[in-house]
Amino acid sequence: MPNIIKTTNIKKTYKMGNNIVNALQDVSISIEKGEYVAFMGPSGSGKSTLMNIVGCLDTPTAGEYWLNSQQVSDMTENELAMVRNKEIGFVFQTFNLLPRASALENVALPLIYAGYSKSERDEMAMGALESVSLGDRYHHKPNELSGGQRQRVAIARALVNNPSIILADEPTGNLDSKTSYDIMNLFQELHDKGNTIIMVTHEDDIAHYAHRIIRLKDGLVEWDHKNEKVTRGEPVETH
Secondary structure (H helix, E strand, O other): OOOEEEEEEEEEEEEOOOEEEEEEEEEEEEEEOOOOEEEEEEOOOHHHHHHHHHOOOOOOOOEEEEEOOEEOOOOOOHHHHHHHHHEEEEEEEEOOOOOOOOOOHHHHHHHHOOOOHHHHHHHHHHHHHHHHEEEHHOOOOOOOOOOOHHHHEEEEEEEEOOEEEEEEOOOOOOHHHHHHHHHHHHHHOOOOOOOOOEEEEEOOOHOOOOOOOEEEOOEEEEEEEEOOOOOOOOOOHHH
């Protein structure tokens, strides 16, 4: 399988007052098309910074980042915006849905920027909602949906452009345990269909739904290995 993501010696520094913060120190990773990877680590480990760079929301201070054979580490803001819209489907902890828009309108939003007609947008958005079992809720607004349904709308929106990767930032952070497991099983179904998924989480039980775990600590990759015991369904209680 070809690499869909490749970073080489990525560094990211921030200036905070008189201090220099080394958020990422020297990170080289490669992710193949169709993989399901979790970035793990405690607060301050660099996992969110790495996600922002992989998601083209930020650029590295040094090093190279290649996404789908394009070098994006040197792109302008406008070029990055185009790559984000075409290549990446985002799923956020807080859903980021427009409160006054229907589920269908929320899912269709990325397609407006991509230049599709209204009829094309509606058809593609409906297909994405049906893929997450929400076709019958297309006219509902976010406040008429449960937390799990809202996250499903957000996942449908991430899928609608048929992106190269789905990037999920703490996707279960605002959900109860039962709903979290439902959402993680949906991600597993999407991965089974061939989607490349990268998830950022600090929760060990959620990370174990992924097939590979990259753990960061102090801006470095602490370890990177295959997950031999992938969770399906609800995780088994160990305590």
